Amino acid sequence: MDYSFIKLTVGLIATIGLYSILYRENKFYRLTEHIFVGLAAGWSLVALWTVTLKDMWWSKMMGAEASETSGVVAGYWPYVFLLPIGLMGYFVFNRKHSWMSRIPIGIILGLVVGQEAGAWLKRDLPQIEAAMKPIVPNTEVGFFVPTDPVAGALYPSQMLGNIIFLTTMLTVLSYFLFSFDFKTKFMQKSTLTGRWLLMIGFGAIFGNTVMTRFTLLIDRMYFVWIEWLIQGVFKMG
C-alpha cells in the first residue's frame, strides 16, 4: 500500500464516521467528532504562530537579517505593546478586574466598526445608483429588445421590467420600516407586497444553494467511488 492510498482511506473512514450521524447518533460519530474538534484546535494552535503572530507581529517587531535576495528589514519595537493589551483579555475570569478584558475587546471592536462607514459607501451606494432605473420608454424603437438595439434607448419591455424592479425595491424597503404604525391601506398593502416579493429573492437563493450543496455531495461521492475505489483500489483510469 502506498502513502497516497493510505491517505485516501483515512479520508474515507473520516467521511463514513461523520455520515453515520445520518442514521442516528452513535459512538462512531462521537469518536470522529471529537477527533475533528481536536485536530481543528491543534491546527489553530499551529496557525496561531505560523500564520498570524510570526508574520504580523514578531517579524515586524524583531526585523529580519539580510539574505541572498532581500535587504535588512528593521524591527519596530512599539509592536510589543500589543502583547500586554492582548493579555488584559485574560482578566475575564477574575471577578474584580474583569472589566480590563474590555480594553482589548474595545480596541478590536473599534478597529472593526470604524471600517463600516467606508464599507457602506463602496458597497451599498453603487447599488443605490444602479437602482435608479428610468421608466419613460422610447416608444418609436419597437416593443421588445431586438438583437441589434439602438444605443441608449429604453424599450417598452425594458420599462416594464424596470417598473417591477423599482416596485420590488421600494416595497421590500417599506417592509423593513419598524417604527411607523401604518394606518393607511396603501402602506399596509405595500409592506405585505414587500414581504411577498422578498420571497422571490429567497426562492432564488434556495435554488442556487441547492446547486452548491448537491455539488458538494457529488464531489464526495466522486471521491469515494472514482478516486478511492476505481483509481485507488482497482488502479484504473
Add this chain to the structure above:
Amino acid sequence: MATNDPTPRSFGQRLQSLSRQTVYLILIIVVSASVLISKFMGLTLPNKPGAGSQDFFAAIMAIPEGSTVFIQSDVTNSTRGESAGQFEALLRILMRRNIKFAVFCASGEPQAPQVAIDVIARINAQRIANGERAYERWNDWVSLGLFPDGRATAKAMMANLRTAIDKKDTPPGKPPTDVWQSPVMEKLKVIDDIGLYILVTASKTSDILVERLKFAPVTYGDVPLRTKLGCMVTGVMGPETNNYYRSSQIFGVVIGLNGAVEIEHLMENGIKPGQSETYRSLSIEGFKGMQNYARGMAYYLALHTAMGLLIVLVIMGNVGMWLTRRQTGGGA
C-alpha cells in the same frame, strides 16, 4: 416511526411520511449512480451560458497577451466540487492565452495556496501530455502565498501595491527570491497596472473586495470594463454576488457548478455575434478541438438527477398533503 403507528395510513399520508433515513439513502444511490454513469459514458450535456459567465469569459479573452492577472483563490478542498471546476477552466484559458498570473489566498485559510498550486500542477501535467508548453513557475506565474486578513490586504493593496505584497517565490534552480523580481510582477507599480483581479471564493470575500478595491475603467479590444474585479463563486454566494454584477461593481460572475459548465461550454463554442447581451456585436473564437469539458461536465449529470429528486420529493409531499386534506373533509 412508521412501524409503530397503529392506525392504517392513507396513500396521501404515506406520500408525506418517508423517513429521513430513506430519503438520505435514495439521495446517496441516485448521486453515486450518476457520478459513475457520467464517468464511464463521458456524457456531454447541453448548456446555455448566462450573461454573467459570458461577460466573464469575454473579459479574460480580451485582455492583452502578456499582461498579469491576479487570482485570489480562497477555496480549499471542502468546496472542491464547484470551485475546482471553475478554477481549472480559468487556468486553462489563461495558459492557452499566454497570460501571466499571480495566485494567492487572502482569507486566512492556510491550505488554500497549496490547493491552488496543486490544481496548477495538474493542469500543467495535462498540458504536457497534450504536447503544449509547460507553464513555468516564476516566469509565467507566481504564488504569493497566504495573506491572513483579506480586509487588511485589500486596503493595503489599494494604498501601496508594492509594500502590500512582501513575499517570496522560487525561481527555477534558485533559492526563494522577492516576487517583485519575477517577470510576472516586475512591471506592476499600482493596483491599476494589473490586467484583471479575479476572485475564486466560496465565502463572503467578494463583499470584502467590493467594499475596498477600486479600479479605473479600462477597455480591452471590444470589451469596455468599468472595473477589473471579477468573481467565480459557489452557488450559495451566487445571488448576492450577482447583485454586484448587475450594478457593474464586478465585470462578470461565474456561479456554481452550472457556471463552471457554462465556462467550459464557452471555451468549446466561443461567443458568436448577437449572443452576448452586454456587447452585442462581440465575436470570440473558442478553443475547439482542445480539452474543454472537464470537471464541471463530469458532475453535471449528477446535479440534474439530484435536483430532479428534490423536485419529485417536494411534489410528492404536496400531493400527499392535498390528498389527505381532501379525505379529511375539504380544506381542513
Add this chain to the structure above:
Amino acid sequence: MNWLFLAQAETPEYNFWNGAPGSPALLTKVVIALLVGIGIMIALMFAPTRLRRPLVALATFVAGGFWMASTFWPTAPDAVTEGRNASEKVAIFLKDVTSVVADFSNVLTAFLLGLGIYSIVSVHGKRILKRQQDWSFSVVLFASIVLMAIFGYADWMDEQNRTAAVTALSPGFWNRGRDLLFDGMLQNMDAAMFSLIAFFILSAAYRAFRIRSVESTILLSTALIVMLSLMGVVVSAWDGLAGDFAGGNLKLSEISKFINSNLQTPGIQAVKFGLGIATLAMAMRIWLSLERGGLNS
C-alpha cells in the same frame, strides 16, 4: 520620522522607533517597552471604578477613529512630491499607517486564542477528571490536539530549514504526518461535514415545503424555476419547445433572466440595504460607546 513600518528593499534608516534586527539596542528597547506595557497593565488594575468606563470608551473611540478618519479625510494627489500642505501630510500619514493598523485586530484576536483553548481544556478536562459519560472521547480529543500541534510545528520548523526543491523530492517524517492529519483527515472531515448539508436540504424541503400560504407558494415556485434553469438539459428542451413564441420571451432562459434581474436582485438588495444601515447604526453606537446593557453595563 518614517511612519512606514514596513519592509523596504534598501537598507533602512534607523531612528528612535526602530532598530537593526538582532541588535542589542532593539532588544533593549523591546524589553523596556514590554516592561512599561506590563507596568501600565498593573497600574490599570488599580484604576478607580469611575474611570473604567471612560477608559474602555476611549480605547474603542481611538481605534475606530483611525478608520473613520481614513474614510472621511480627503486623499492627496499622487503626482505631487514637494510642498505638501498640512492636510495633505495627514492624508499621506493615514495612507501609510493603514497597512500597520490593518493587522492589529488579528494580532489581538490571536492573543485571545488562549482563552478559547482554556475553555476546551476546562470542559473536557473536568469530564475526564470526574469520569463523566464519554470521558474517553475527551481523551481522544486531547490526543488529537497534541498530535496536530506537534506535527504542525515540527513540519513548519523543518520547512524553515529546507528549500522548496528538497521538499518536492523527499517529504520528511514530520511532513508526512502533518499531511496525513491535515490533508487526509481534517480536510476530508471538513468536506464531509459540508456535504451533509445536501441531505439536510433534501429532507427539509421534503418535510417543510408545502403550498400552504401565498408566501410559501411564491418561494417554492421561484426555487423551482431557478433549479430548472440550472439544469442544462431542461433549459435546452424548454427553449426548443418555446421557440420564438411571444418574441422568444417564454424561453426558460428568458424567464429566469427576468426573475434574476427584476425581482431577485432588487429584493435581496433591499434586504441588504436595511442590514447595511442597521450595521452602520450599530457600528456608530459601539464606536461612541452609546450602548447600555451588554457590553457597557
Add this chain to the structure above:
Amino acid sequence: MQWKDTGWIQMVFLLGMIFMILLNIKRAKGTKELYIRRIAGLNAIDEAIGRSTEMGKPVLMVPGIGDLNAISIQALNIFAYVTRTAARFANPIRICIANPAVYTVAQEIISDVYQKEGLGDRYDPDSVRFVSDRQFAFAAGVSGIIHREQTAATFFLGEFFAESLIFAETANSIGAIQVASSTETTQTPFFIAACDYVLIGDEFYAASAYLSREPVLVGSLVGQDWCKIAVIGLIIGGFITNSIEQPKMLKDEESGKMRYLKREERLIYRIFHPEVDQEKEAK
C-alpha cells in the same frame, strides 16, 4: 486635496445618515414610549424558554461564527435577555462560540447578567463554551452537543453560513423549538424551511430594541428608519431624473447623427462618479 473616489456629495449623504441616527438616539432619551411594530419571532422567545423549563432541558444559543463585530455583539445582547429569563427559572444554558474574542465578550456579558440578577452562584463558566474556530469542526461539535444534551430550545442568531442548516436540521430532528436569524441573506430561506420562528433581514437588529425598549436602541431604530426613507427618496429622485433625461437626444460629435445620451453623460452618473469629470479636466 480631493475626495477622488467618492466625491463630496456621497460623503455628505453618509454623514447625513450618521447624523440622523445620532439625532434620534438623543431625541429618544427624553421620551418614554416610541412605537415599534410587532416582530413575530421575538414573541416566541419566552415561549421557547418556558418550554425548556418544563422539560428541564438546556437552552442552546449560538451567536454565529463571525469575528467580533457589530453582528456578534448584537446577538450577545439578545442572548443577555434570553439568559436573564432562563436564569430566573434556573434553566441551564449553553452558548457555543467559534471565535476567541467573541468568547471573551460572552463570558463577560453572561456572568454580568447572573451577577445583576443576584444569581452569581448559579453561573457556570463552562456554560459558555469555545467549541472550535474552524467552521465545520464547530458544526460537528455543536451538533454533538444538541444530540447529547437534547436541548429543548435553540436560538441561532447572528452571522451564519453553510452550517446553519446542519444546526437547524439537527435541532429539528430532536424536536427543539427554534428561533433563528442570519444576517447572511443566503441562509434565511433554510432557516425558513427548518425553524419555527425566523427573523428576516434587519429584524435581527430591531430585536434588541424591541426586547429591551432601551431609549438608545429605540432611538437608533427610528434613525435607521429615517435613513431608509432617505434611501427610498434618493432612489425615487434618481429614477425620476433618469426618466426625464431618457428621451433627450443630442448630436453625436463623430457621426453628426442624433443619438440618445450615453450612460456617462447622464446627471446621476456624473454625481456618483466625480472621477469622470476630474479625468476630463485633467485632459
